[in-house]
Amino acid sequence: xxxxxxxxxxxxxxxxxxxxxxxxxxxxxxxxxxxxxxxxxxxxxxxxxxxxxxxxxxxxxxxxxxxxxxxxxxxxxxxxxxxxxxxxxxxxxxxxxxxxxxxxxxxxxxxxxxxxxxxxxxxxxxxxxxxxxxxxxxxxxxxxxxxxxxxxxxxxxxxxxxxxxxxxxxxxxxxxxxxxxxxxxxxxxxxxxxxxxxxxxxxxxxxxxxxxxxxxxxxxxxxxxxxxxxxxxxxxxxxxxxxxxxxxxxxxxxxxxxxxxxxxxxxxxxx
Amino acid sequence: xxxxxxxxxxxxxxxxxxxxxxxxxxxxxxxxxxxxxxxxxxxxxxxxxxxxxxxxxxxxxxxxxxxxxxxxxxxxxxxxxxxxxxxxxxxxxxxxxxxxxxxxxxxxxxxxxxxxxxxxxxxxxxxxxxxxxxxxxxxxxxxxxxxxxxxxxxxxxxxxxxxxxxxxxxxxxxxxxxxxxxxxxxxxxxxxxxxxxxxxxxxxxxxxxxxxxxxxxxxxxxxxxxxxxxxxxxxxxxxxxxxxxxxxxxxxxxxxxxxxxxxxxxxxxxxxxxxxxxxxxxxxxxxxxxxxxxxxxxxxxxxxxxxxxxxxxxxxxxxxxxxxxxxxxxxxxxxxxxxxxxxxxxxxxxxxxxxxxxxxxxxxxxxxxxxxx
Amino acid sequence: xxxxxxxxxxxxxxxxxxxxxxxxxxxxxxxxxxxxxxxxxxxxxxxxxxxxxxxxxxxxxxxxxxxxxxxxxxxxxxxxxxxxxxxxxxxxxxxxxxxxxxxxxxxxxxxxxxxxxxxxxxxxxxxxxxxxxxxxxxxxxxxxxxxxxxxxxxxxxxxxxxxxxxxxxxxxxxxxxxxxxxxxxxxxxxxxxxxxxxxxxxxxxxxxxxxxxxxxxxxxxxxxxxxxxxxxxxxxxxxxxxxxxxxxxxxxxxxxxxxxxxxxxxxxxxxxxxxxxxxxxxxxxxxxxxxxxxxxxxxxxxxxxxxxxxx
Numbered sequence: 014x015x016x017x018x019x020x021x022x023x024x025x026x027x028x029x030x031x032x033x034x035x036x037x038x039x040x041x042x043x044x045x046x047x048x049x050x051x052x053x054x055x056x057x058x059x060x061x062x063x064x065x066x067x068x069x070x071x072x073x074x075x076x077x078x079x080x081x082x083x084x085x086x087x088x089x090x091x092x093x094x095x096x097x098x099x100x101x102x103x104x105x106x107x108x109x110x111x112x113x114x115x116x117x118x119x120x121x122x123x124x125x126x127x128x129x130x131x132x133x134x135x136x137x138x139x140x141x142x143x144x145x146x147x148x149x150x151x152x153x154x155x156x157x158x159x160x161x162x163x164x165x166x167x168x169x170x171x172x173x174x175x176x177x178x179x180x181x182x183x184x185x186x187x188x189x190x191x192x193x194x195x196x197x198x199x200x201x202x203x204x205x206x207x208x209x210x211x212x213x214x215x216x217x218x219x220x221x222x223x224x225x226x227x228x229x230x231x232x233x234x235x236x237x238x239x240x241x242x243x244x245x246x247x248x249x250x251x252x253x254x255x256x257x258x259x260x261x262x263x264x265x266x267x268x269x270x271x272x273x274x275x276x277x278x279x280x281x282x283x284x
Numbered sequence: 285x286x287x288x289x290x291x292x293x294x295x296x297x298x299x300x301x302x303x304x305x306x307x308x309x310x311x312x313x314x315x316x317x318x319x320x321x322x323x324x325x326x327x328x329x330x331x332x333x334x335x336x337x338x339x340x341x342x343x344x345x346x347x348x349x350x351x352x353x354x355x356x357x358x359x360x361x362x363x364x365x366x367x368x369x370x371x372x373x374x375x376x377x378x379x380x381x382x383x384x385x386x387x388x389x390x391x392x393x394x395x396x397x398x399x400x401x402x403x404x405x406x407x408x409x410x411x412x413x414x415x416x417x418x419x420x421x422x423x424x425x426x427x428x429x430x431x432x433x434x435x436x437x438x439x440x441x442x443x444x445x446x447x448x449x450x451x452x453x454x455x456x457x458x459x460x461x462x463x464x465x466x467x468x469x470x471x472x473x474x475x476x477x478x479x480x481x482x483x484x485x486x487x488x489x490x491x492x493x494x495x496x497x498x499x500x501x502x503x504x505x506x507x508x509x510x511x512x513x514x515x516x517x518x519x520x521x522x523x524x525x526x527x528x529x530x531x532x533x534x535x536x537x538x539x540x541x542x543x544x545x546x547x548x549x550x551x552x553x554x555x556x557x558x559x560x561x562x563x564x565x566x567x568x569x570x571x572x573x574x575x576x577x578x579x580x581x582x583x584x585x586x587x588x589x590x591x592x593x594x595x596x597x598x599x600x601x602x603x604x605x606x607x608x609x610x611x612x613x614x615x616x617x618x619x620x621x622x623x624x625x626x627x628x629x630x631x632x633x634x635x636x637x638x639x640x641x642x643x644x645x646x647x648x649x650x651x652x653x654x655x656x657x
Numbered sequence: 658x659x660x661x662x663x664x665x666x667x668x669x670x671x672x673x674x675x676x677x678x679x680x681x682x683x684x685x686x687x688x689x690x691x692x693x694x695x696x697x698x699x700x701x702x703x704x705x706x707x708x709x710x711x712x713x714x715x716x717x718x719x720x721x722x723x724x725x726x727x728x729x730x731x732x733x734x735x736x737x738x739x740x741x742x743x744x745x746x747x748x749x750x751x752x753x754x755x756x757x758x759x760x761x762x763x764x765x766x767x768x769x770x771x772x773x774x775x776x777x778x779x780x781x782x783x784x785x786x787x788x789x790x791x792x793x794x795x796x797x798x799x800x801x802x803x804x805x806x807x808x809x810x811x812x813x814x815x816x817x818x819x820x821x822x823x824x825x826x827x828x829x830x831x832x833x834x835x836x837x838x839x840x841x842x843x844x845x846x847x848x849x850x851x852x853x854x855x856x857x858x859x860x861x862x863x864x865x866x867x868x869x870x871x872x873x874x875x876x877x878x879x880x881x882x883x884x885x886x887x888x889x890x891x892x893x894x895x896x897x898x899x900x901x902x903x904x905x906x907x908x909x910x911x912x913x914x915x916x917x918x919x920x921x922x923x924x925x926x927x928x929x930x931x932x933x934x935x936x937x938x939x940x941x942x943x944x945x946x947x948x949x950x951x952x953x954x955x956x957x958x959x960x961x962x963x964x965x966x967x968x
Contacts, residue, residue, distance in 0.1 A: 024773070024777055027769060027772070027773045027777055028773070028777070030769050030770070030773065031769075031770055031773045031774075034766070034769075034770045035788060035789070037844070038789065038792050038844070038847060039792055040807075041800065041803035041804055041806070041807050041844065042792040042795055042799075042800060042803055044803050044806050044807070044813070045795065045799055045803060048806070055523055055526075056802075056806055057523065057527065057806075057809065057811040057812075058811050058812065058813065058816040059816065075356065075357070076357075076359075076360065079359075098698055098699040098702065099699070101695045101696065101698055101699060102695070102696050102698075102699035102700075104695055105691075105692045105693070105695035105696035106692075106696070108692070109688050109689065109691055109692025109695070110688060110689070110692065111688065111689035111690075111692040111693055111696075112689060114692070117696065117700060120700075120703070120707075121699065121700070121703055123707065124707070125898075126897065126901050126953070127901070127946060127949075128901060128902055128904055128905025128906075128922070128945065128946070128949065129902065129905065130905040130906075130907065130922050130925055130926070130942070131714075131905065131942045131945065131946055132707075132710070134714065134925060134929060134938060134939065134942050135710035135711055135713070135714040135939075135942070136706070136710050137375055137376075137929065138710065138713050138714055138717055138935065138939065139709060139710040139713050140375075140376055141374070141375045141376045142713060144376070145376060146376045146377075146378045146571070147375065147376045147377050147378070154706060157702070157706070158703065158706055158707065161699060161702075161703065165699075215794070219796055219797055221797060221798060221908060222905075222906075222907070222908070225926075226929070229376075229377060229378065230334040230336075230359060230361050230377070230378065230379055231330075231359075232361065234796070235796060235797070235798055238796060238798050238799065239798055239908075240339075240361075240362045242798065242802055242912065243339055243362070243364060243516065243517045243519075244339025244340060244342070244362050244517060244518075244519060251799075252799075255795060255796060255799050258794075258795065258796070259794065259795050262791070262794040262795075263791060263794075267787070365930075365931050367930070367931040367932075367933060368930040368931045370933075371929065371930050371931070371933045372930070374725070375929070391725075394725065395725060465829055472931065473931070508916065511916060512829070512833060512915065513833050513915050513916070514916060524810065527810055527811045528810075529810035529811075529827070529829070639724065640724035640725050640933075641723070641724050643933065644722060644724075644932060644933050644934055647927075647931050647932040647933065648932045648934060648937075651744075651924065651927055651931075651932055652742075652744045654916055654919070655744055655747075655748060655916070655919050655924070656747075656916065656917065657742075657743055657744040657747065
């Protein structure tokens, strides 16, 4: 708290800007729940009246739930696998020096800086040449490429701020590598692991472009939504589902924040 | 540049890592708890056949028989144009039943992705109108049947009778400068290019000549600045017509029928040059994993119950002759249909199959025109 | 650009590799071996799923589509076509133009926001950050679709303007235009601008600002001489994170672009869909990738130059 007074001064125009910014950020998104209560299959103004029937219908729409479950299945698998790979890779990058390290890391991070449509197309060409039928597996394969850099980027700071002496001490005390990992390394990087799992799950859960090229007959949620955007049969149900997802994520993030309100005040002070 | 560094801290939220990760943990628990609830529905859906079809055919009304027998609907996957569908399947997308039209039939068959249909396994086969079966490339003669006809209809103009005055229904309506920015078109060349041929006066026998390409391209280029949107999605066109955003659009029968049912003042035109006509049907994929249920899908589509919906609600022709007995001659005339498909199909321009080279050339040319070149 | 930074930032002084004894070299070698073996699973996986498809993509770009099949005699005809037929370069140009404008707009609009949170929010910083990123938890598709609702013919803006009495007829140009695509992209990618810029602003040592003030700099000079150059890494990261993916986007132009708003992603998708010319689609993908790489290199180079100039 050594910074001076003048920077801390409130700036009225910036404050107004910030409020307008937040409003513009939120308003389009909030139309989704708004229309999920609208009594019309079409999404248009004026609103036709309040209804809960789309929410009721949601529970009878198998297609929506199936696609949700497909997305969850792909997301869970992808997040677990990419985080596992990510732990190894992040440890190697943070801890060891080896020739060609820079270019190799650049290569691993490549998916972040190549438009996904190109990966989607390239994988599609490969799979079809090999005669592999498209399925949730191929979607998962594509998502792994996207998620791995995210996972490594999330875990890397954890390993960098980690004292190798702890692992060495454990090894000196006669623990084998697996036990050391379980007892020492994992607890240290655990927050990073959770963050990586969550982040990669979110990326996979929302990924559309690769899934569009690689999906088989079992649609993921974004593919299903895309179909509904083009050919709205059950579209208000999709809005209802999305409202659930929005509400759930809002509530979870805020609860998490509330639980940690003491913790993060401290963090900011340190910085 | 420390892009990665930035990214890492941004993604992880360096500002308060603990707070962030804890909330993520909470979310993680919530999300992983979800799978337990949904298990049952999922298992059932995986047993059903997958029907790969046009947007608007993925509705329970067409699968009454199927649902009765299996307790669930088939799985649906939807495409916007038959070329999109074929390319997708050639890329390794395996379904049980798919839904091409007569114009694409020989090429679909040539792709070797399909198996012949055994009509004896279809309980409604006896009621299927024979003139719809003997289509070019369907080889109904040699005992092998590739496509089971299901629906037939027209591509024409749906226009707002209250917004524009039309003296004579003609394709010129979609080329009328007065309606600039208020016209809509289907995006697929499989409809639009053929309409271009009708407009340009090119007969379908000559549609593959270089001169025909030039003539049709010229009329499509002329039309392009007038069009507000090209779309595969009939709902977009219907909504735009309903709101007055569009006054006329190239559509199939169902758009006009659905809009009328909603009370919008529209008419499905009978253009003086003739509409574009077609027959569509269903084929079984050679690697279909649920062949028995694939036959049930087809049988359900052929049922009178389905036909009644197709005719009455969508305004399409159906392939089951008995479906038409549910309607009086006046009702059919009102819908622009007839008990004898030939009345309608021969009155318009019936689409004819072309080579794959032609399709590729046509599609890429039409895409260029749509993009403004 | 990323490689250099990583190898530079890890020049750990007490690395055993710095000493040259045979024993140390062995340790070094075994360390390399350990590093490689840990990295191996990830690397092997990514090598297979990135390099192999790319190799096939490049090979396919040298083929030609003949009906259902491919003529596999290698030819650069597809590449020639990219330069000969006006549509390809024009769509590439349009995509880059739309993405560039969207990127600039996003960064410019988000910078003050990030600045506000970094310097003017003191309590509940985390709440603000969550507040800014929360909308991005919703499906990207639905956020794009939400803009269709806002800009549409019967959409929010038109309804509002008609109700107020400013216009009689809905404005048609809001939807199905390049502007619609730009607005939507800027909104959809805002989080990717706010967070990196915020992080780089937050990292700035406040005492530098104090020092500048003590030396007599006003707020504007202080911003130009200190804050801006020090936050440039965030700006560069944000720009690249937005520019690269949006150039290849095809959802937004497909839903909101109309005939004039189509981008190269739409054409690539169509090459693999209705047009059924996979080799041409492969060629376009490769050309797109090369162009993006070149633009990014030039951009990063210029920004670094600018940064050196200012400071």
